[in-house]
Amino acid sequence: MTDALLTVLPRYAYLGPAGTFTEAALRQVVAAEACVDLPVSDVASAIDAVRSGAADFAVVAIESTVEGGVTATLDSLVAGKPLVILREVLVPVQFTLAAAPGVTLADVRRVSAHPHAWVQCRHWLASHLPGSVHVPATSNTAPAALIASGESPLSFDAALVPPAAVDLYNLVPLAQGIADNPSAQTRFVVIGKPGTVPPRTGADKTTLVVHLPDNEAGALLAMLEQFAARGVNLSRIESRPIGDALGRYSFSMDADGHITDERMGEAVMGLRRRCPFVLYLGSYPRADGVAPTVHLGTTDDDFLGARNWLTSIRDGDAT
Template sequence: MTDAAARRTYSYLGPAGTFTEAALAQVPEAWGQEWRPVRNVGEALADVVEARSDAAMIAIENSVDGGVSTAQDALATMPGLRIVGEYLVPVEFVLVARPGTRLEDVSLVAAHPVAYAQCLQWLTATLPAHAHVPASSNVASAMGLLDGTSDADAAIAPPGILDHHELELLASDIGDNPNAVTRFVLVSRTVAAPPPTGADKTSLIAELPDDHPGALLEMLEQFATRGINLSLLASRPIGDELGRYRFVIDADGHIENERMADALLGLRRFSPKVVFLGSYPRADRAVVHYPERYSDDVFVEARDWLRGLVSGEPED
């Protein structure tokens, strides 16, 4: 097999210089492989399903704006996908311009509306008389300066744009929240989960069986009664009628943990539809702690005890 034939392809939201590209750069096995820029999350995941790519990097959650609804909905409705890893990228912004531009020359700033909102305090303090022209993406705001399609004097963009294009850096770290971070996930076709590390996360999407008092509590009890912490619980409309929602869930632990497996069995019995998105190492590598009564040994012993009762073995 030639090197070209062995190369893997990774789809990501392009063009070069995006936060998604920065997330993909954190994947060692993607280094030196084919990176395929796409225009949206749906296209990235379709690349995987239709075998144009081996995996896709997509944004799933932002610490400021919450869950990325387009990604959550796509994962809920496109079969044959599995999350195999997660990566965190700090949300940092720079102000860039055409070469030779000075900060005092700036009066019109191009920016994606979300980026503009996250830099508004800095802009108000530094460029109080500025005006804003919306851009379709963080990278498009800067590209418009170079290709002449934008009348803006400067653009708000990710720092990675400077690695690919000749632009004047007018200011760095202009975001108003220094702790802002975006969580990305690497999605492949359905595969077995990587082995548990002790610092794992399991992602699911589940629907409630019907709309009745306590239905959500019953779903959450599948995890609470087994000592499993939920790091994410978000609702998304199913879309077939008003009042019908699916829930996006991130649970601490791995499907090979006895407590997680038991919770998934309970959830499967309760919910009319459960989509298992994957068990994978946490990006922060934080070890999952739980009370001893929820250890694997306790679940195994309880199952052996029940088997003994069924088979008529004498109890100790």
């Protein structure tokens, strides 16, 4: 690839090295020949690369069917210059226990794995490798790269890696498909800088971060009522510590709909009136393409009709 071509291709930061589930998500977004891959060692570095201009976009995990929200992503999106989510993709998650040639399952006492991988395989490990020690890894393929490097001695005997990493790093599979949940998925998002809001598709999500106005009974209910009263469903809501004092939390949430939907706009304005901090993190198409259920009285026409009716009354037309 020529230097001239590299300067015009978009640059994508992602959790590397090659072979991670994050790279699999990236390949759903853009082909390898149509971008410049920028593997980094952690999620915060990927997001910071977009803020600094070192990357145009970042692909990061934001939610797992097993572990819930990815706190490193949720916290990094709030801190620093504003960024937005542009797209989401879903990646099935299964693991292979792999090692260097010559290692057998009976030899394994120490297993290297990203913390999320360890949690997703803990029942299998307890059953097949009781007493095995977890050696934490920075990504799902970092230990595979260490094995392939020939570095010796290693601090582990085998590693939990994505199936694609086995051939990529010339490893030997000791056990395959070992995730405890065969339906496990991870949701990844594409992060970029704010700009023109992409048009709605009819099957969208809007991601927000909201702080409550005070720590009193009913404050959370009052926040949630902004959505419920306007027929907006929340598909995800998680609390995260604000960090300035114990007992102070913010709420990260995904709402079904687009910021240009009347019901969503009304809900966000309601939050802005009541809450001291409301951060808009983007409206983007749902990966599953499922359109939200729109209840009676919450369509765009319903909101516009009610607004026009109020305007007519204020203008003196009481009919």
